Amino acid sequence: MTKRFRFASIFSMAALFANAQVPTLLRDINANGASGATEITCANGLVYFRANDDIHGAEPWVSDGTTEGTVLLKDINPGDGGSVPFTFLEFNDRVYFAANNGVDGYQLWSTDGTEAGTQFELGVQDVQDLVYSSRFTVYNDMVVFMGETDAMGTELWRTDGTVAGTSLIKEINPGEFGSSPRGFTEYDGLLYFSASSPDLDEELWVTDGTNAGTHLVKDIDEGTGSGAPRDLVVANGLLFFNGDDGYAHDAELWATDGTTAGTYMVKDIVPGGNGSVPQNLVAFNNEVWFTAFTGSGSHLWHSDGTEAGTVMLELPPELFGTPDHLAVHGGYIYFSAFIGGSDEQLWKTDGTASGTVHIALPGSTVNGALYPANEITGCGDFIFFAANYDSAIGGEPYTLLSPVGIGEEAIANNSGLYPNPATDRLYLKDLPSKGTLRLYAADGSLALERSVRDMDISTLPSGLYLARITAANGTVLHVQRVVK
Numbered sequence: 001m002t003k004r005f006r007f008a009s010i011f012s013m014a015a016l017f018a019n020a021q022v023p024t025l026l027r028d029i030n031a032n033g034a035s036g037a038t039e040i041t042c043a044n045g046l047v048y049f050r051a052n053d054d055i056h057g058a059e060p061w062v063s064d065g066t067t068e069g070t071v072l073l074k075d076i077n078p079g080d081g082g083s084v085p086f087t088f089l090e091f092n093d094r095v096y097f098a099a100n101n102g103v104d105g106y107q108l109w110s111t112d113g114t115e116a117g118t119q120f121e122l123g124v125q126d127v128q129d130l131v132y133s134s135r136f137t138v139y140n141d142m143v144v145f146m147g148e149t150d151a152m153g154t155e156l157w158r159t160d161g162t163v164a165g166t167s168l169i170k171e172i173n174p175g176e177f178g179s180s181p182r183g184f185t186e187y188d189g190l191l192y193f194s195a196s197s198p199d200l201d202e203e204l205w206v207t208d209g210t211n212a213g214t215h216l217v218k219d220i221d222e223g224t225g226s227g228a229p230r231d232l233v234v235a236n237g238l239l240f241f242n243g244d245d246g247y248a249h250d251a252e253l254w255a256t257d258g259t260t261a262g263t264y265m266v267k268d269i270v271p272g273g274n275g276s277v278p279q280n281l282v283a284f285n286n287e288v289w290f291t292a293f294t295g296s297g298s299h300l301w302h303s304d305g306t307e308a309g310t311v312m313l314e315l316p317p318e319l320f321g322t323p324d325h326l327a328v329h330g331g332y333i334y335f336s337a338f339i340g341g342s343d344e345q346l347w348k349t350d351g352t353a354s355g356t357v358h359i360a361l362p363g364s365t366v367n368g369a370l371y372p373a374n375e376i377t378g379c380g381d382f383i384f385f386a387a388n389y390d391s392a393i394g395g396e397p398y399t400l401l402s403p404v405g406i407g408e409e410a411i412a413n414n415s416g417l418y419p420n421p422a423t424d425r426l427y428l429k430d431l432p433s434k435g436t437l438r439l440y441a442a443d444g445s446l447a448l449e450r451s452v453r454d455m456d457i458s459t460l461p462s463g464l465y466l467a468r469i470t471a472a473n474g475t476v477l478h479v480q481r482v483v484k
Contacts, residue, residue, distance in 0.1 A: 021348075021359050021400055021401065021402065022359075022361065022362065022400075022401075023346065023359065023361045023387065023389065023398045023399070023400050024398060024399050024400070024401070024474070024476065025389075025390075025393065025396060025397075025398055025474060026063060026065075026067060026070055026384070026396070026397040026398055026399050026476070027063075027067045027070040027396065027397065028393050028396055029051050029052075029053050029061070029070075029396055029397070030051070030052060030053050030054045030394065030396070031053075031054070032054045033054065033394045034388065034394035034395035034396065035051040035052050035053060035394075035395065035396050035397070036050075036051060036052050036058065036386075036395065037049050037050070037051045037061075037374075037386040037395070037396065037397040038050050038051075038374045038375065038386065039085065039086050039087070039088060039375070040374070040375040040376075040377045040384050040385070040386070040397070041088040041089070041375075041377060042377055042378065042379035042380075042384075043088050043089065043090045043095045044090055044093070044094075044095055044113065045379075045380070046062050046063065046064055046095075046113050046379075047062065047063045047064075047065070047377065047379050047384050048060060048061070048062050048073070048088040048095060048097070048111075049061050049062075049063070049088075049384075049397065050084065050085050050086065051397070052082060053072065054080075055080065056072060056075045056079070056080065056082065057077065057079070057080045057081045057082020057083075057084075058082035058083070058084045058085075059072055059073070059074065059075055059076060059077070059082055059083055059085065060072075060073040060074060060076070060083070060085045060088075060097065060099065060111070060118075061073055062111075062113055063384075063397070064479075065379075065380070065381075065382055065399065065476070065479050066476045066477060066478060066479055067475040067476045067477070068475070068476075068477060070397070072115075073111060073113075073114075073115060073118055074111070074115050074118040076099045076100075076101050076109065076118075077099075077100060077101050077102035078102075079102075081102050083099040083100050083101060083102070084099070084100055085097045085098060085099040085109070086098055086134075087134070087135070087136045089136060089137065089138050089143075090138065091110075091138045091143055091161070092161070093112075094110040094111060094112055095110065095111050095112075095113070096108060096109065096110045096121065096136065096143065096161070097109055097110075097111075097136075098133065098134060098136065101120075104123055105124070105131075105132070106124070106132065106133065106134070107120060107121075107122060107123045107124065108120075108121045108122040108123075108124075108133070108136075108143075108159070108161065109121055110161070121161050122159060122161060122162065122163065122166065124147070126163050127147075127159075127163055127166045128149070128166075128168075129149040129150065129151060130147050130148065130149055130157075130166075131148050131149060131150060132147070132148040132154075133145050133146065133147045133148070133157070134146055135181070135182055135184065137184035137191070139184070139186060139191045139209060140209060141160065142158045142159065142160055142165075142209055143158065143159050143160070143161065144156070144157070144158050144169070144184060144191060144207070144209065145157050145158075145159070146180065146181050146182065147168070148178065150176070151176060152168075152171050152174075152175070152176065152178055153173070153175070153176050153177045153178025153179075153180075154178035154179065154180045154181070155168060155169075155170070155171050155172060155173070155178050155179055155181070156168070156169040156170050156172060156179065156181045156193075156195070156207065156214065157169060158209055169207060169209060169210065169211060169214055170207070170211045170214040172195045172196070172197050172205065172214070173195070173196050173197050173198060174198070177196075178196075179195040179196045179197060180195065180196055180202075181193050181194070181195040181205070182194055182195075183229060183230060183231070183232050183241075185232035185233065185234065185239065186234075187232075187234050187239040187258065188239075188258055189208075190206050190207065190208055190213075190258065191206065191207050191208070191209070192204065192205070192206050192217070192232060192239055192256075192258075193205055193206075193207070193232075194227075194228065194229040194230070196226075197216065199224060200216070200219055200224070201221070201224055201225060201226035201227075202226040202227065202228050202229075203216060203217075203218065203219050203220055203221075203226070203227045203229070204216070204217040204218055204220060204227060204229045204241070204243075204256070204263065205217060206258065217256060217258070217259075217260060217263060218256070218260045218263040220243045220244065220245050220254070220263070221244055221245050221246040222245075222246075225244075225245075225246045226244065227243050227244055227245065228242075228243070228244045228251070229241045229242065229243055229254070230242040230279075231278065231279055231280065231281040231290070232281070233281040233282060233283055233288060234283060235281075235282075235283035235284075235286070235287055235288040235305075236283075236286050236287055236288070236304055236305055237257075237305075238255040238256065238257060238288075238305045239255065239256050239257075239258070240253065240254070240255045240266070240281055240288040240290075240303070240305070241254050241255075241256075241281070242254070242277065242278045242279065242281070243265065244275065245265065247273045248273065249265060249268050249272070249273065249275060250270075250273050250274055250275025250277075251275035251276070251277045251278070252265050252266070252267065252268055252269055252270075252275055252276055252278065253265070253266040253267055253269065253276070253278045253288075253290065253292070253301075253303060253310065254266060255288075255305050266303055266305060266306070266307060266310055267303065267307045267310040269292050269294065269301070269310070270293070270294060270295075275293075276292035276293050276294060277292065277293050278290045278291070278292045278301070279291050279292075279324075280323075280324060280325065280326040280335070281326075282326045282327070282328050282333065283328065284302070284328045284333055284351065285302075285351055286304070287302045287303055287304050287309075288302065288303050288305075289301070289302045289326060289328075289333055289351075290302075290303075290326070291322075291323050291324065291326070292312075294312070296317065297321055297322065298321065298322045298323060298324075299312050299313070299315075299323070300312065300313040300315070300323050300335075300349065301313065302351070313349070313351070313352075313353065313356070314353060315353050315356060316353075319356070320337035320338060320339055320345075320347060320358075321337065321338045321339075321341060322337060322338050323335045323336070323337040323347070324336050324337065324373060325373050325374070325375065325376050326376075327375075327376040327377060327378055327383070328378070329378025329383055329402055330378065330402045331350060332348045332349060332350055332355075332402075333348065333349050333350075333351070334346065334347070334348045334359075334376050334378070334383055334385075334400075335347050335348070335349075335376065336370045336373040336376065338368075339358070342367060342368060343367050343368050343369075344368045344369070344370040344371040344372075344373060345358055345359070345360065345368075345369060345370055346358070346359045346360075346369075346370055346376075346385065346387070346400070347359065359400065361387075361389040364389040364390065366388055366389055366390065366391055368388075369387045369388055369389045370385070370386075370387050370388075371388075373385070373386070374386060378402065381401060381402060381466060381479070382399045382400060382401060382402060383399065383400040383402050384397060384398075384399055385397070385398055385400070386398070399476075401440060401466070401468070416428055416429065416478050416480055417467055417469075417478070417480050417482055420480075420482050420483060421482075421483035421484065422457060422482060422483070422484060423458070423484070424456065424457065424458040425455055425456050425457060425458070426455040426457055426467070426482065427455065428452065428455070428469065428478065431452055431453075432452060432469075432471050432472075432477060434451075434452075434471065434472040435451070435452040435469055435470060435471050435472065435477065436449060436450070436451065436452065436469065436470050437449070437450050437451070437452050437455050437467060437468075437469050438467070438468045438469075438470070439457065439460065439465040439466070439467050439468075439482070440465060440466045440467075440468070441463065441465060447460060447465060448460055448465075452469060457484055460484050461484070462484050463483075463484055464481065464482075464483055464484075465481070465482050465483075465484060466479070466480075466481055466482075467479070467480050467481070467482050
């Protein structure tokens, strides 16, 4: 891959625009149907995901935001079986993930974003008695994960990417069943997670990466019940999560300051023992935003950590239903929601009723273009998601232009269009015979659209712009920041 447009945002100065955002097909990966793009993750300035091109099976892919730069990273499991990679994460200037080569089971791999730089790192079969590993997360100078052995079941492990540097942190639930640690989230310098232990079932735990520094935070459902902490996220100086105290309130919004005494239910949204089941927790505008069920279905809620400050975003009930997959990017929350009960589409909100809008692809007649939705991910100037806007193409990865910052420091990292800064006209090496230049202002609005054969920008006011060049068939050829 030769083009490497890095998505680093310099300033969070750009606001999104309600009427000009139009989804763009990133690449039709599977010519015979849907590619099943999932595990979409922004890491080290590129977007990594799993997709099936109907030739290699489900393998890792990488994208720089252009069609040409959206490529198969490596055929780890040769043939059509696929390595089914998951959990892409940044660590030591590389991106690590789990993949199955078809022979040795799931192992730890890493990449620099190129096929040549994609390599095997660690096989669990080489480490003591490990037989399986998953749920990787980066914490300080290590990768913490759930590792499984026959003797201990699934427990809390750590690694630096080497056999010698891989070890058990703590056997939380002695015996062969294990504690099944999950939901790793860093808060105030420590790593919080849920795990099962004797006589307590699944509750909130914390670790500093050592055996002595790993302990229970609070028994939420006192006794043998399960507090089942889920969807942990840090917002407004607190760690929020979905907690279940049993028959008293069921699953509701909880928060903690890291202490037992400071771990509490924020609000009993559905009074009594039914529970509102908060999900999709994200940090936005110094609050936690989430979805919760009430008597009239699922709605958008937000909280500052107090009961009085936990409220529902009031919207017309006919607008949409069942919001899901919340993702924060560039001053908005993007999410999927159903129109009329069956048509799942892309939406966004700025936290107000008037700023909550549907983002549609003009001309699409597919009912439920985002069904079933998985990840919605922001990366630099773009939102990435999988959708099926055209039944002839099927479910494929799409992008949505969402500039979150344009700074002069970024100009030096881009090449192709020149001169930069420019005064009257732009030029591009390897110019396509037919194509379109679109320049977007810092607020995301379309400032100029011209043929690539006549990239006259003399009428534009001075400023910073995001240029996007597409071929006649809609293929994204080049993305770059330019100064006028």
